[in-house]
Amino acid sequence: SQQGEEDPQALSIQEGENATMNCSYKTSINNLQWYRQNSGRGLVHLILIRSNEREKHSGRLRVTLDTSKKSSSLLITASRAADTASYFCATGYTGANSKLTFGKGITLSVRP
Amino acid sequence: DTAVSQTPKYLVTQMGNDKSIKCEQNLGHDTMYWYKQDSKKFLKIMFSYNNKELIINETVPNRFSPKSPDKAHLNLHINSLELGDSAVYFCASSQNGLAAGEQYFGPGTRLTVT
Numbered sequence: 001s002q003q004g005e006e007d008p009q010a011l012s013i014q015e016g017e018n019a020t021m022n023c024s025y026k027t028s029i030n031n032l033q034w035y036r037q038n039s040g041r042g043l044v045h046l047i048l049i050r051s052n053e054r055e056k057h058s059g060r061l062r063v064t065l066d067t068s069k070k071s072s073s074l075l076i077t078a079s080r081a082a083d084t085a086s087y088f089c090a091t092g093y094t095g096a097n098s099k100l101t102f103g104k105g106i107t108l109s110v111r112p
Numbered sequence: 113d114t115a116v117s118q119t120p121k122y123l124v125t126q127m128g129n130d131k132s133i134k135c136e137q138n139l140g141h142d143t144m145y146w147y148k149q150d151s152k153k154f155l156k157i158m159f160s161y162n163n164k165e166l167i168i169n170e171t172v173p174n175r176f177s178p179k180s181p182d183k184a185h186l187n188l189h190i191n192s193l194e195l196g197d198s199a200v201y202f203c204a205s206s207q208n209g210l211a212a213g214e215q216y217f218g219p220g221t222r223l224t225v226t
Binding site for chain 1: 152157212
């Protein structure tokens with residue numbers, strides 16, 4: 001299965017600290033994406049990194065991808081209480097049966 | 113100006129009933145999806161349509177039947193509802209599903225079967 005598995009399952013930090021979340025997967029991918037889900041809401045796309053990229057930045061987000069280790073990390077710097085949410089990695093595979101396969105998610109709590 | 117909208121937001125019904133969930137996207141995307149999110153937040157794809165054509169049909173009971181009248185709409189009809197169907201159902205869309213790109217999600221429909 002291409003399914004990503006996030007680590008840790010839950011993370012609690014103080015506002016202002018950095019949060020690092022990891023994702024591992026099993027098969028070759030075309031891209032890896034991170035999504036955020038606030039309680040009771042739909043998922044929101046954060047960032048996409050292609051298989052030929054190693055690092056990408058978007059505001060306070062930094063994503064790395066190591067295809068040799070089949071892993072990715074999402075770093076949120078200077079966290080805020082509003083970052084409290086569930087975060088999902090999704091592995092993307094292009095082609096006739098193209099789809100995203102989501103991991104089980106990480107629950108991030110940022111204490112004010 | 114909601115990009116992906118779903119109705120209803122909440123659906124409470126009894127076992128054995130038939131119900132439908134509607135989804136519309138105003139992004140001009142070619143591909144639409146239905147996902148099921150269980151109580152542990154595990155998100156699993158059920159179906160995807162590209163330009164009204166079914167391209168992904170995961171191992172979903174045939175009580176679930178998607179219908180895409182046009183590329184902006186993807187509805188989900190569920191027959192003979194069972195307790196295990198209780199979940200949150202998300203509709204999503206993407207510009208070109210074959211490229212496995214960014215997906216835009218609706219707010220979800222929380223289905224409770226009693």
